[in-house]
Amino acid sequence: MTVNRHPPVTDFATDFDHTDPTWVNNPFPIWDELRATCPIAHSDRYGGTWLPVTHEHVSAIAYDTDNFTSRAVVVSEVRPGPLDLPAPIGVAPPITSDPPFHAMARRLLLPAFAPRKVDALEPFTRQLCNDLLDALEGKDIVDAAVEYAQHIPLRVIAKMLGFPTEDADYFRHVIHLILEEGITATEDDDERLVEGQALDAYFDNQIADHVANPRDDLTTFLLEAELDGNKLMHEHVRGTMLLILVAGIDTTWSAIGSALWHLAHNPEDLKRLAAEPDLMPFAIEEMLRAYAPVTMARLVAQDVEIGGCPMKEGDWVLLPFPAANRDPEFFDRADEVIIDREENRHAAFGLGIHRCLGSNLARMELRVAVEEWVKRFPNFELADPSAVTWAAGQVRGPRSIPVRLPG
Amino acid sequence: MRVHVDAEKCQGHNRCYSLAPELFDVDDLGNAVELNDGNVPEGLEHKARLAVANCPEYAITISE
Numbered sequence: 001m002t003v004n005r006h007p008p009v010t011d012f013a014t015d016f017d018h019t020d021p022t023w024v025n026n027p028f029p030i031w032d033e034l035r036a037t038c039p040i041a042h043s044d045r046y047g048g049t050w051l052p053v054t055h056e057h058v059s060a061i062a063y064d065t066d067n068f069t070s071r072a073v074v075v076s077e078v079r080p081g082p083l084d085l086p087a088p089i090g091v092a093p094p095i096t097s098d099p100p101f102h103a104m105a106r107r108l109l110l111p112a113f114a115p116r117k118v119d120a121l122e123p124f125t126r127q128l129c130n131d132l133l134d135a136l137e138g139k140d141i142v143d144a145a146v147e148y149a150q151h152i153p154l155r156v157i158a159k160m161l162g163f164p165t166e167d168a169d170y171f172r173h174v175i176h177l178i179l180e181e182g183i184t185a186t187e188d189d190d191e192r193l194v195e196g197q198a199l200d201a202y203f204d205n206q207i208a209d210h211v212a213n214p215r216d217d218l219t220t221f222l223l224e225a226e227l228d229g230n231k232l233m234h235e236h237v238r239g240t241m242l243l244i245l246v247a248g249i250d251t252t253w254s255a256i257g258s259a260l261w262h263l264a265h266n267p268e269d270l271k272r273l274a275a276e277p278d279l280m281p282f283a284i285e286e287m288l289r290a291y292a293p294v295t296m297a298r299l300v301a302q303d304v305e306i307g308g309c310p311m312k313e314g315d316w317v318l319l320p321f322p323a324a325n326r327d328p329e330f331f332d333r334a335d336e337v338i339i340d341r342e343e344n345r346h347a348a349f350g351l352g353i354h355r356c357l358g359s360n361l362a363r364m365e366l367r368v369a370v371e372e373w374v375k376r377f378p379n380f381e382l383a384d385p386s387a388v389t390w391a392a393g394q395v396r397g398p399r400s401i402p403v404r405l406p407g
Numbered sequence: 408m409r410v411h412v413d414a415e416k417c418q419g420h421n422r423c424y425s426l427a428p429e430l431f432d433v434d435d436l437g438n439a440v441e442l443n444d445g446n447v448p449e450g451l452e453h454k455a456r457l458a459v460a461n462c463p464e465y466a467i468t469i470s471e
Contacts, residue, residue, distance in 0.1 A: 107436065110419070110435075110436040110437055111435050111436060113437065114433065114434075114435055114436065114437040115421055115424065115425075115433055115437060281425065281426070285422075285461070342457060342460070343457075343460040343461065344460075344461055345460065345461060345462065345463045345465075346463065347463055349420060349463075351418075351463055351464065352418060352464075353418065355418040355419060355420060359419075359420060359421070360421055360437065363425075
Protein backbone atom coordinates (compact mmCIF):
# COMPACT_ATOMS: atom_id res chain seq x y z
CA MET A 1 0.00 0.00 0.00
CA THR A 2 1.12 3.50 -0.77
CA VAL A 3 1.82 5.85 2.08
CA ASN A 4 -0.41 8.71 1.04
CA ARG A 5 1.03 11.88 2.48
CA HIS A 6 -1.53 14.10 0.75
CA PRO A 7 -4.84 15.44 2.05
CA PRO A 8 -8.02 13.92 0.55
CA VAL A 9 -9.40 15.45 -2.65
CA THR A 10 -12.79 17.13 -2.48
CA ASP A 11 -12.83 18.65 -6.01
CA PHE A 12 -11.14 16.77 -8.85
CA ALA A 13 -11.56 19.69 -11.30
CA THR A 14 -9.39 22.06 -9.25
CA ASP A 15 -7.42 19.89 -6.83
CA PHE A 16 -7.07 16.39 -8.35
CA ASP A 17 -4.50 13.90 -7.12
CA HIS A 18 -3.98 10.57 -8.85
CA THR A 19 -2.94 8.98 -5.55
CA ASP A 20 -6.25 9.82 -3.87
CA PRO A 21 -8.05 6.65 -2.74
CA THR A 22 -11.20 7.59 -4.69
CA TRP A 23 -9.17 7.77 -7.93
CA VAL A 24 -7.17 4.65 -7.11
CA ASN A 25 -10.26 2.53 -6.47
CA ASN A 26 -12.29 3.73 -9.46
CA PRO A 27 -11.06 6.62 -11.63
CA PHE A 28 -13.63 6.19 -14.42
CA PRO A 29 -16.48 8.26 -12.89
CA ILE A 30 -13.98 11.05 -12.16
CA TRP A 31 -12.86 11.18 -15.80
CA ASP A 32 -16.47 10.95 -17.07
CA GLU A 33 -17.48 13.88 -14.88
CA LEU A 34 -14.46 15.96 -15.93
CA ARG A 35 -15.02 15.22 -19.62
CA ALA A 36 -18.49 16.70 -19.29
CA THR A 37 -17.57 19.68 -17.12
CA CYS A 38 -13.84 20.46 -17.23
CA PRO A 39 -11.95 18.47 -19.89
CA ILE A 40 -8.57 19.83 -18.80
CA ALA A 41 -8.41 19.97 -15.02
CA HIS A 42 -5.71 21.69 -12.97
CA SER A 43 -4.30 21.02 -9.54
CA ASP A 44 -1.72 22.93 -7.51
CA ARG A 45 -0.44 19.62 -6.18
CA TYR A 46 3.05 18.44 -7.18
CA GLY A 47 3.94 22.07 -7.87
CA GLY A 48 1.26 22.46 -10.55
CA THR A 49 -0.27 19.69 -12.70
CA TRP A 50 -2.71 19.56 -15.63
CA LEU A 51 -5.06 16.68 -16.48
CA PRO A 52 -6.58 16.36 -19.96
CA VAL A 53 -9.21 13.60 -20.15
CA THR A 54 -10.43 13.63 -23.77
CA HIS A 55 -8.87 11.60 -26.58
CA GLU A 56 -8.46 14.83 -28.56
CA HIS A 57 -6.35 16.60 -25.92
CA VAL A 58 -4.41 13.54 -24.75
CA SER A 59 -3.36 12.75 -28.32
CA ALA A 60 -2.57 16.40 -29.16
CA ILE A 61 -0.14 16.57 -26.22
CA ALA A 62 1.34 13.14 -26.96
CA TYR A 63 2.17 14.31 -30.51
CA ASP A 64 3.50 17.73 -29.44
CA THR A 65 7.13 17.02 -28.56
CA ASP A 66 8.07 20.70 -29.03
CA ASN A 67 5.95 22.09 -26.22
CA PHE A 68 6.04 19.03 -23.96
CA THR A 69 9.21 17.26 -22.84
CA SER A 70 9.49 13.64 -21.73
CA ARG A 71 12.44 14.47 -19.49
CA ALA A 72 10.30 13.29 -16.59
CA VAL A 73 7.37 10.91 -17.15
CA VAL A 74 6.31 10.11 -13.59
CA VAL A 75 4.65 12.98 -11.72
CA SER A 76 6.23 13.43 -8.30
CA GLU A 77 7.11 16.13 -5.80
CA VAL A 78 10.60 16.21 -7.28
CA ARG A 79 11.28 17.51 -10.78
CA PRO A 80 14.47 16.44 -12.58
CA GLY A 81 17.51 18.05 -10.97
CA PRO A 82 20.99 19.10 -12.09
CA LEU A 83 22.42 15.66 -11.25
CA ASP A 84 20.12 13.91 -13.69
CA LEU A 85 21.18 13.41 -17.27
CA PRO A 86 20.04 16.46 -19.21
CA ALA A 87 17.48 16.54 -21.98
CA PRO A 88 17.40 15.21 -24.60
CA ILE A 89 18.78 11.99 -23.03
CA GLY A 90 17.10 11.90 -19.61
CA VAL A 91 17.36 9.37 -16.79
CA ALA A 92 15.96 6.34 -18.62
CA PRO A 93 16.42 6.67 -22.40
CA PRO A 94 14.49 6.59 -24.66
CA ILE A 95 11.32 7.07 -22.59
CA THR A 96 12.81 10.19 -20.98
CA SER A 97 14.42 11.42 -24.20
CA ASP A 98 13.26 14.09 -26.60
CA PRO A 99 14.03 14.49 -30.31
CA PRO A 100 16.49 14.20 -31.88
CA PHE A 101 18.33 11.92 -29.40
CA HIS A 102 15.14 9.96 -28.78
CA ALA A 103 15.03 8.40 -32.26
CA MET A 104 18.62 7.11 -31.98
CA ALA A 105 18.14 5.61 -28.53
CA ARG A 106 14.84 4.06 -29.57
CA ARG A 107 16.10 2.69 -32.87
CA LEU A 108 18.81 0.92 -30.92
CA LEU A 109 16.27 -0.98 -28.80
CA LEU A 110 13.46 -1.57 -31.30
CA PRO A 111 14.94 -4.72 -32.90
CA ALA A 112 15.05 -6.43 -29.49
CA PHE A 113 11.26 -5.95 -29.15
CA ALA A 114 10.17 -6.55 -32.75
CA PRO A 115 7.40 -9.14 -33.32
CA ARG A 116 9.67 -11.99 -34.41
CA LYS A 117 11.97 -11.53 -31.39
CA VAL A 118 8.95 -11.56 -29.13
CA ASP A 119 7.47 -14.64 -30.83
CA ALA A 120 10.62 -16.52 -29.83
CA LEU A 121 9.77 -15.88 -26.15
CA GLU A 122 6.25 -17.30 -26.44
CA PRO A 123 7.07 -20.97 -25.64
CA PHE A 124 9.00 -19.87 -22.52
CA THR A 125 6.07 -17.70 -21.43
CA ARG A 126 3.51 -20.46 -22.05
CA GLN A 127 5.56 -22.94 -20.03
CA LEU A 128 5.96 -20.40 -17.25
CA CYS A 129 2.19 -19.82 -17.13
CA ASN A 130 1.55 -23.55 -16.97
CA ASP A 131 4.08 -24.03 -14.17
CA LEU A 132 2.32 -21.28 -12.20
CA LEU A 133 -1.10 -22.83 -12.92
CA ASP A 134 0.13 -26.28 -11.84
CA ALA A 135 0.91 -24.80 -8.43
CA LEU A 136 -2.69 -23.52 -8.11
CA GLU A 137 -4.34 -26.86 -8.89
CA GLY A 138 -6.36 -28.31 -6.03
CA LYS A 139 -6.68 -25.02 -4.15
CA ASP A 140 -10.08 -23.51 -3.44
CA ILE A 141 -9.19 -19.81 -3.24
CA VAL A 142 -6.10 -18.28 -4.86
CA ASP A 143 -4.88 -14.76 -5.54
CA ALA A 144 -4.77 -14.31 -9.33
CA ALA A 145 -2.60 -11.18 -9.00
CA VAL A 146 -0.11 -12.36 -6.39
CA GLU A 147 0.14 -16.04 -7.33
CA TYR A 148 -0.10 -15.67 -11.10
CA ALA A 149 -0.13 -12.29 -12.90
CA GLN A 150 2.85 -10.66 -11.21
CA HIS A 151 5.22 -13.58 -11.76
CA ILE A 152 4.84 -13.61 -15.52
CA PRO A 153 6.46 -10.29 -16.54
CA LEU A 154 8.91 -10.47 -13.64
CA ARG A 155 10.38 -13.68 -15.00
CA VAL A 156 10.09 -12.77 -18.67
CA ILE A 157 11.94 -9.48 -18.14
CA ALA A 158 14.57 -11.10 -15.89
CA LYS A 159 15.15 -13.66 -18.64
CA MET A 160 15.43 -10.96 -21.33
CA LEU A 161 17.94 -8.90 -19.32
CA GLY A 162 19.82 -11.99 -18.18
CA PHE A 163 19.33 -11.18 -14.48
CA PRO A 164 18.96 -14.01 -11.94
CA THR A 165 15.28 -14.96 -11.61
CA GLU A 166 15.76 -15.36 -7.85
CA ASP A 167 16.15 -11.55 -7.69
CA ALA A 168 12.48 -11.13 -8.66
CA ASP A 169 11.50 -10.04 -5.13
CA TYR A 170 14.08 -7.27 -5.26
CA PHE A 171 12.75 -6.01 -8.63
CA ARG A 172 9.23 -5.97 -7.21
CA HIS A 173 10.45 -3.91 -4.27
CA VAL A 174 12.26 -1.41 -6.53
CA ILE A 175 9.28 -1.00 -8.85
CA HIS A 176 6.94 -0.39 -5.93
CA LEU A 177 9.28 2.28 -4.55
CA ILE A 178 9.56 4.10 -7.87
CA LEU A 179 5.99 3.86 -9.09
CA GLU A 180 4.11 4.17 -5.82
CA GLU A 181 6.19 5.43 -2.89
CA GLY A 182 8.31 7.68 -5.11
CA ILE A 183 5.35 9.83 -6.10
CA THR A 184 4.95 11.48 -2.73
CA ALA A 185 8.59 11.32 -1.61
CA THR A 186 10.42 14.61 -1.21
CA GLU A 187 13.88 15.63 -2.39
CA ASP A 188 15.63 15.13 0.98
CA ASP A 189 14.18 11.65 1.45
CA ASP A 190 17.20 9.64 2.67
CA GLU A 191 15.56 6.28 2.08
CA ARG A 192 14.97 7.17 -1.57
CA LEU A 193 18.61 8.13 -2.00
CA VAL A 194 19.91 4.94 -0.38
CA GLU A 195 17.58 2.78 -2.48
CA GLY A 196 18.70 4.56 -5.65
CA GLN A 197 22.34 3.90 -4.83
CA ALA A 198 21.61 0.25 -4.08
CA LEU A 199 19.87 -0.15 -7.43
CA ASP A 200 22.78 1.50 -9.29
CA ALA A 201 25.12 -0.92 -7.49
CA TYR A 202 22.92 -3.85 -8.50
CA PHE A 203 23.05 -2.75 -12.16
CA ASP A 204 26.83 -2.18 -11.90
CA ASN A 205 27.26 -5.77 -10.67
CA GLN A 206 25.16 -7.14 -13.51
CA ILE A 207 27.10 -5.06 -16.02
CA ALA A 208 30.44 -6.27 -14.62
CA ASP A 209 29.24 -9.86 -14.74
CA HIS A 210 28.10 -9.48 -18.35
CA VAL A 211 31.34 -7.78 -19.36
CA ALA A 212 33.23 -10.76 -17.92
CA ASN A 213 30.78 -13.32 -19.33
CA PRO A 214 28.98 -11.98 -22.40
CA ARG A 215 25.84 -13.94 -23.31
CA ASP A 216 22.82 -13.80 -25.55
CA ASP A 217 20.63 -11.36 -23.62
CA LEU A 218 19.58 -7.72 -23.59
CA THR A 219 22.30 -6.65 -21.15
CA THR A 220 25.07 -7.92 -23.41
CA PHE A 221 23.22 -6.39 -26.36
CA LEU A 222 23.26 -2.98 -24.62
CA LEU A 223 26.93 -3.32 -23.71
CA GLU A 224 27.88 -4.09 -27.30
CA ALA A 225 25.55 -1.56 -28.92
CA GLU A 226 26.95 1.58 -30.52
CA LEU A 227 25.51 5.02 -31.11
CA ASP A 228 27.40 7.06 -33.71
CA GLY A 229 30.33 4.66 -33.46
CA ASN A 230 30.61 4.95 -29.67
CA LYS A 231 29.63 2.45 -26.99
CA LEU A 232 26.74 3.65 -24.83
CA MET A 233 27.56 5.74 -21.78
CA HIS A 234 27.47 3.67 -18.58
CA GLU A 235 24.55 5.82 -17.35
CA HIS A 236 22.68 5.15 -20.57
CA VAL A 237 22.99 1.37 -20.08
CA ARG A 238 21.87 1.63 -16.45
CA GLY A 239 19.05 4.01 -17.40
CA THR A 240 17.76 1.63 -20.04
CA MET A 241 17.89 -1.29 -17.60
CA LEU A 242 15.87 0.80 -15.16
CA LEU A 243 13.40 1.62 -17.91
CA ILE A 244 12.94 -2.02 -18.89
CA LEU A 245 12.45 -3.14 -15.28
CA VAL A 246 10.01 -0.38 -14.41
CA ALA A 247 8.15 -0.22 -17.72
CA GLY A 248 8.09 -3.93 -18.48
CA ILE A 249 6.88 -5.49 -15.26
CA ASP A 250 4.28 -3.50 -13.32
CA THR A 251 2.49 -2.56 -16.52
CA THR A 252 2.02 -6.05 -17.95
CA TRP A 253 1.27 -7.50 -14.54
CA SER A 254 -1.49 -4.87 -14.24
CA ALA A 255 -2.91 -5.69 -17.68
CA ILE A 256 -3.00 -9.43 -16.95
CA GLY A 257 -4.56 -8.78 -13.53
CA SER A 258 -7.26 -6.46 -14.92
CA ALA A 259 -8.21 -8.96 -17.62
CA LEU A 260 -8.54 -11.79 -15.08
CA TRP A 261 -10.44 -9.51 -12.68
CA HIS A 262 -12.88 -8.65 -15.49
CA LEU A 263 -13.41 -12.30 -16.42
CA ALA A 264 -13.78 -13.27 -12.75
CA HIS A 265 -16.92 -11.17 -12.38
CA ASN A 266 -18.31 -11.28 -15.94
CA PRO A 267 -19.19 -14.97 -16.34
CA GLU A 268 -20.87 -14.41 -19.73
CA ASP A 269 -17.60 -13.02 -21.17
CA LEU A 270 -15.59 -15.83 -19.59
CA LYS A 271 -17.94 -18.46 -20.99
CA ARG A 272 -17.82 -16.95 -24.47
CA LEU A 273 -14.05 -16.66 -24.48
CA ALA A 274 -13.63 -20.25 -23.32
CA ALA A 275 -16.01 -21.45 -26.06
CA GLU A 276 -14.75 -19.17 -28.86
CA PRO A 277 -10.97 -18.90 -28.66
CA ASP A 278 -10.96 -17.03 -32.03
CA LEU A 279 -12.32 -14.04 -30.14
CA MET A 280 -9.15 -13.82 -28.08
CA PRO A 281 -7.30 -11.21 -30.21
CA PHE A 282 -10.30 -8.84 -30.06
CA ALA A 283 -10.94 -9.54 -26.39
CA ILE A 284 -7.31 -8.79 -25.52
CA GLU A 285 -7.45 -5.42 -27.34
CA GLU A 286 -10.72 -4.58 -25.62
CA MET A 287 -9.23 -5.35 -22.19
CA LEU A 288 -6.30 -3.11 -23.10
CA ARG A 289 -8.69 -0.34 -24.11
CA ALA A 290 -11.03 -0.59 -21.14
CA TYR A 291 -8.36 -1.23 -18.50
CA ALA A 292 -5.28 0.43 -20.00
CA PRO A 293 -2.80 0.37 -17.13
CA VAL A 294 -0.52 3.26 -18.04
CA THR A 295 -0.91 7.00 -17.57
CA MET A 296 2.16 8.87 -18.79
CA ALA A 297 3.29 12.38 -17.93
CA ARG A 298 5.13 15.27 -19.54
CA LEU A 299 6.66 18.53 -18.36
CA VAL A 300 5.65 21.68 -20.20
CA ALA A 301 8.79 22.69 -22.14
CA GLN A 302 7.62 26.20 -22.93
CA ASP A 303 4.48 28.21 -22.18
CA VAL A 304 1.64 26.95 -24.37
CA GLU A 305 -2.15 27.10 -24.49
CA ILE A 306 -4.06 23.84 -24.93
CA GLY A 307 -7.85 23.81 -24.99
CA GLY A 308 -7.84 27.37 -23.61
CA CYS A 309 -5.64 26.41 -20.64
CA PRO A 310 -2.46 28.42 -20.04
CA MET A 311 0.20 25.80 -19.39
CA LYS A 312 3.45 27.22 -17.99
CA GLU A 313 6.99 25.95 -18.50
CA GLY A 314 7.77 23.39 -15.80
CA ASP A 315 4.14 22.41 -15.11
CA TRP A 316 3.40 18.70 -15.00
CA VAL A 317 0.86 17.24 -17.43
CA LEU A 318 -0.64 13.83 -16.73
CA LEU A 319 -1.40 11.94 -19.96
CA PRO A 320 -4.14 9.49 -19.00
CA PHE A 321 -4.35 7.16 -22.01
CA PRO A 322 -6.86 5.10 -19.98
CA ALA A 323 -9.16 8.16 -19.90
CA ALA A 324 -8.72 8.76 -23.65
CA ASN A 325 -9.72 5.12 -24.14
CA ARG A 326 -13.04 5.77 -22.36
CA ASP A 327 -13.94 8.93 -24.31
CA PRO A 328 -17.46 8.50 -25.75
CA GLU A 329 -16.66 11.09 -28.45
CA PHE A 330 -14.04 8.66 -29.78
CA PHE A 331 -15.42 5.20 -28.93
CA ASP A 332 -18.88 3.80 -29.42
CA ARG A 333 -20.24 2.52 -26.07
CA ALA A 334 -16.97 3.63 -24.48
CA ASP A 335 -17.96 2.63 -20.96
CA GLU A 336 -18.83 -0.96 -21.89
CA VAL A 337 -16.47 -3.89 -22.28
CA ILE A 338 -17.38 -5.53 -25.61
CA ILE A 339 -15.10 -8.52 -26.03
CA ASP A 340 -15.75 -8.86 -29.75
CA ARG A 341 -15.27 -5.13 -30.51
CA GLU A 342 -13.76 -5.15 -34.00
CA GLU A 343 -12.88 -1.46 -34.42
CA ASN A 344 -10.55 -0.46 -31.65
CA ARG A 345 -8.06 2.37 -32.17
CA HIS A 346 -7.23 2.40 -28.47
CA ALA A 347 -4.21 4.23 -27.11
CA ALA A 348 -3.23 1.83 -24.32
CA PHE A 349 0.37 1.84 -25.56
CA GLY A 350 0.45 5.58 -26.12
CA LEU A 351 0.48 7.57 -29.34
CA GLY A 352 3.28 9.10 -31.39
CA ILE A 353 7.02 8.65 -31.10
CA HIS A 354 6.93 7.22 -27.56
CA ARG A 355 4.63 4.29 -28.46
CA CYS A 356 5.40 1.65 -25.83
CA LEU A 357 8.59 -0.02 -26.97
CA GLY A 358 7.53 -3.29 -25.38
CA SER A 359 3.98 -3.39 -26.72
CA ASN A 360 4.55 -6.58 -28.73
CA LEU A 361 6.01 -8.28 -25.68
CA ALA A 362 3.23 -7.05 -23.39
CA ARG A 363 0.54 -8.22 -25.82
CA MET A 364 2.13 -11.65 -26.13
CA GLU A 365 2.40 -12.06 -22.33
CA LEU A 366 -1.18 -10.85 -21.80
CA ARG A 367 -2.63 -13.13 -24.50
CA VAL A 368 -0.72 -16.22 -23.38
CA ALA A 369 -1.47 -15.57 -19.69
CA VAL A 370 -5.22 -15.22 -20.33
CA GLU A 371 -5.36 -18.12 -22.82
CA GLU A 372 -3.66 -20.54 -20.44
CA TRP A 373 -5.68 -19.40 -17.41
CA VAL A 374 -9.02 -19.72 -19.25
CA LYS A 375 -8.04 -23.13 -20.61
CA ARG A 376 -7.17 -24.34 -17.12
CA PHE A 377 -9.93 -22.65 -15.10
CA PRO A 378 -12.89 -21.91 -17.42
CA ASN A 379 -15.25 -21.40 -14.45
CA PHE A 380 -13.37 -19.29 -11.91
CA GLU A 381 -15.07 -16.40 -10.10
CA LEU A 382 -14.28 -13.54 -7.73
CA ALA A 383 -14.19 -14.90 -4.18
CA ASP A 384 -14.54 -11.56 -2.43
CA PRO A 385 -15.05 -8.44 -4.58
CA SER A 386 -14.34 -6.14 -1.63
CA ALA A 387 -10.88 -7.71 -1.14
CA VAL A 388 -9.64 -6.58 -4.57
CA THR A 389 -7.05 -3.79 -4.19
CA TRP A 390 -5.61 -1.48 -6.87
CA ALA A 391 -2.16 0.01 -7.33
CA ALA A 392 -1.88 3.76 -6.86
CA GLY A 393 -0.05 6.05 -9.21
CA GLN A 394 0.40 6.10 -12.97
CA VAL A 395 0.22 2.33 -13.44
CA ARG A 396 -3.19 0.96 -12.53
CA GLY A 397 -3.99 -2.67 -11.99
CA PRO A 398 -5.24 -5.02 -9.29
CA ARG A 399 -2.67 -6.01 -6.67
CA SER A 400 -4.88 -8.62 -5.03
CA ILE A 401 -7.66 -10.64 -6.75
CA PRO A 402 -8.92 -13.47 -4.57
CA VAL A 403 -10.72 -15.91 -6.86
CA ARG A 404 -12.49 -19.21 -6.28
CA LEU A 405 -11.46 -22.08 -8.50
CA PRO A 406 -14.02 -24.71 -9.46
CA GLY A 407 -13.56 -27.80 -7.29
CA MET B 408 -8.62 -2.56 -53.45
CA ARG B 409 -5.20 -1.41 -52.26
CA VAL B 410 -3.80 -0.62 -48.82
CA HIS B 411 -1.09 1.91 -48.08
CA VAL B 412 0.99 2.47 -44.93
CA ASP B 413 2.19 6.02 -44.32
CA ALA B 414 5.73 5.38 -43.01
CA GLU B 415 5.81 8.85 -41.43
CA LYS B 416 2.76 8.09 -39.31
CA CYS B 417 3.46 4.42 -38.49
CA GLN B 418 4.84 4.05 -34.95
CA GLY B 419 5.04 0.26 -34.94
CA HIS B 420 1.92 -0.64 -32.98
CA ASN B 421 1.74 -3.73 -35.25
CA ARG B 422 -2.05 -3.89 -35.17
CA CYS B 423 -2.24 -4.30 -38.96
CA TYR B 424 0.37 -7.05 -38.99
CA SER B 425 -1.41 -9.04 -36.29
CA LEU B 426 -4.88 -8.61 -37.87
CA ALA B 427 -3.88 -9.09 -41.51
CA PRO B 428 -0.49 -10.77 -41.91
CA GLU B 429 -1.51 -11.58 -45.52
CA LEU B 430 -1.47 -7.85 -46.30
CA PHE B 431 1.24 -6.40 -44.06
CA ASP B 432 4.71 -7.27 -42.86
CA VAL B 433 6.97 -5.57 -40.32
CA ASP B 434 10.63 -4.67 -40.67
CA ASP B 435 13.36 -5.30 -38.07
CA LEU B 436 12.34 -2.16 -36.22
CA GLY B 437 8.70 -3.26 -36.09
CA ASN B 438 7.45 -0.72 -38.63
CA ALA B 439 4.72 -1.88 -41.00
CA VAL B 440 5.02 -2.26 -44.77
CA GLU B 441 2.32 -3.34 -47.20
CA LEU B 442 2.88 -6.64 -49.03
CA ASN B 443 2.38 -7.21 -52.76
CA ASP B 444 2.44 -3.46 -53.53
CA GLY B 445 -0.61 -3.06 -51.34
CA ASN B 446 -2.89 -5.11 -53.59
CA VAL B 447 -5.64 -6.76 -51.56
CA PRO B 448 -6.53 -10.21 -52.90
CA GLU B 449 -10.20 -10.98 -53.25
CA GLY B 450 -11.71 -12.17 -49.99
CA LEU B 451 -9.36 -10.14 -47.79
CA GLU B 452 -11.24 -6.83 -48.05
CA HIS B 453 -12.66 -7.18 -44.54
CA LYS B 454 -9.19 -7.73 -43.10
CA ALA B 455 -7.94 -4.65 -44.92
CA ARG B 456 -10.74 -2.56 -43.42
CA LEU B 457 -10.01 -4.03 -39.96
CA ALA B 458 -6.37 -2.98 -40.27
CA VAL B 459 -7.41 0.57 -41.12
CA ALA B 460 -9.95 0.74 -38.30
CA ASN B 461 -7.49 -0.46 -35.67
CA CYS B 462 -4.47 1.70 -36.42
CA PRO B 463 -4.12 4.12 -33.50
CA GLU B 464 -1.98 6.47 -35.63
CA TYR B 465 -4.31 6.61 -38.67
CA ALA B 466 -1.34 5.45 -40.74
CA ILE B 467 -3.23 3.11 -43.10
CA THR B 468 -5.45 4.12 -46.01
CA ILE B 469 -7.43 2.16 -48.58
CA SER B 470 -7.95 3.05 -52.21
CA GLU B 471 -10.56 1.17 -54.22
